Amino acid sequence: MASYKLFVILAIAAIIAPSVLGKDHIVGDETGWTTNFDYQAWAKAKEFRVGDRLIFNYPEGSHNVIRADGASFKQCMKPSNVEALTSGSDVITLATPGKKWYFCGFPNHCDVGNQKLTITVLAQREVSSPAPSPSDLQSAATARTGSVYFGMMALMVAFLIFLQ
Ligand SMILES: [Cu+2]
Numbered sequence: 001m002a003s004y005k006l007f008v009i010l011a012i013a014a015i016i017a018p019s020v021l022g023k024d025h026i027v028g029d030e031t032g033w034t035t036n037f038d039y040q041a042w043a044k045a046k047e048f049r050v051g052d053r054l055i056f057n058y059p060e061g062s063h064n065v066i067r068a069d070g071a072s073f074k075q076c077m078k079p080s081n082v083e084a085l086t087s088g089s090d091v092i093t094l095a096t097p098g099k100k101w102y103f104c105g106f107p108n109h110c111d112v113g114n115q116k117l118t119i120t121v122l123a124q125r126e127v128s129s130p131a132p133s134p135s136d137l138q139s140a141a142t143a144r145t146g147s148v149y150f151g152m153m154a155l156m157v158a159f160l161i162f163l164q
Pocket of ligand 1: 034035062063064104105106109110115
């Protein structure tokens with residue numbers, strides 16, 4: 001009985017979460033983050049937006065992830081002020097729109113092995129047009145508030161059921 005209620009809560013959360021949070025993109029899908037993979041082809045089919053997350057999966061110690069700028073990306077050179085990510089499951093939340101550059105800092109992985117990714121991050125999902133009019137912004141804001149509000153209500157109801 002308790003497990004059924006838990007299932008209901010999880011099901012509701014699963015329906016609501018995507019409307020509130022961003023999307024997760026596993027870089028390279030099941031291939032993960034490695035050499036000799038066409039990450040540009042992988043990225044081409046996807047849409048990246050503010051609030052989405054990039055997840056770089058690789059065996060810890062065999063690769064890393066460097067958040068570069070355009071110039072350092074071109075030369076596969078780590079910017080001196082940037083710390084490499086090394087956990088083997090590195091999560092990067094896309095915080096701002098625009099071009100982003102990532103590569104592996106292991107010798108030859110970027111330049112010879114082509115282990116690099118550049119993406120263009122678009123604005124957050126709810127505000128879809130690039131130059132929305134004030135009324136568009138208003139309705140987008142209302143829609144967002146509405147879905148968050150509905151989500152909170154549904155979760156509260158689910159927890160009340162669960163607690164009974
Ligand atoms: Cu590497």
